[in-house]
Amino acid sequence: MFKFIGVVFGFIFLGFWGGFLGFFVGSFFDRMRDYGTGGMNPLQNALRQGVFLETLFISMGKLAKADGHVSQDEINHVEQFMQKLGMTADHRMQAIAWFKQGSDQSFDIRPTYARFMNVCGSTKDLKQVLLVYLIVMALADGDFHPAEQALLNDISGYLGYDQATFKRLIEMVMNQSHFGGQTNSAEALDGAYKALGVTKDSTDAEIKRAHRKLMSQYHPDKLMGQGVPEDMIAMATEQAKEIQLAYDLIKKSRNI
Numbered sequence: 001m002f003k004f005i006g007v008v009f010g011f012i013f014l015g016f017w018g019g020f021l022g023f024f025v026g027s028f029f030d031r032m033r034d035y036g037t038g039g040m041n042p043l044q045n046a047l048r049q050g051v052f053l054e055t056l057f058i059s060m061g062k063l064a065k066a067d068g069h070v071s072q073d074e075i076n077h078v079e080q081f082m083q084k085l086g087m088t089a090d091h092r093m094q095a096i097a098w099f100k101q102g103s104d105q106s107f108d109i110r111p112t113y114a115r116f117m118n119v120c121g122s123t124k125d126l127k128q129v130l131l132v133y134l135i136v137m138a139l140a141d142g143d144f145h146p147a148e149q150a151l152l153n154d155i156s157g158y159l160g161y162d163q164a165t166f167k168r169l170i171e172m173v174m175n176q177s178h179f180g181g182q183t184n185s186a187e188a189l190d191g192a193y194k195a196l197g198v199t200k201d202s203t204d205a206e207i208k209r210a211h212r213k214l215m216s217q218y219h220p221d222k223l224m225g226q227g228v229p230e231d232m233i234a235m236a237t238e239q240a241k242e243i244q245l246a247y248d249l250i251k252k253s254r255n256i
Helices: 002-035 042-064 072-085 089-103 110-120 126-138 146-158 163-174 186-196 204-217 220-226 230-254
Strands: none
Touching (some): 042 146, 072 089, 072 230, 110 126, 204 230
């Protein structure tokens, strides 16, 4: 949008070269709108990707050990995660090292998040993408242990989330994984509203706005532009599909 505005106004006031300059100025503002100030420099993508993955695997280790032991379901979840990423042998070894580092009960995770916020904190959606992956990890063994919830609560604080926002995010994630083949039963419909972070009392406009916002957060181009590793985009796409199914269920029930 800003690219178009920049070209038009640049051409009107300065002619051809003004339009050319307006295009680049507009592109700057478009990128800031889509990625946040932290995503302005695409040359920093590799650094953001590295810090994102390091923080993610360290946090996975910390989360897996939060209840006192690492379950087989949690190990399987991390194994499947690495397989989906298509990691090379060297990268796999590094990820395992980070996981083990985080699972050490004496390891202090706060400096890890200080670095993450320094490198990725001003990028639009990376904080939420990271937290969503960790919530999914906590639910991997089917038991949301109080110690896991307490750790996620601390992590959400390191990422700048208030308690009410964090609780809504947990509820949304817990309801974004079971809509394939569902009908518009009362239970399924209630879960669909929660998956979008709205209620049955929300207006059609509010629901449409919530859906657009969530789909934008999981848009592949935007995630890659912010520094989410390319191989993780498929996982984000799966999340987006569930959000779309929830939205379709709500639309059907409301005839919108």
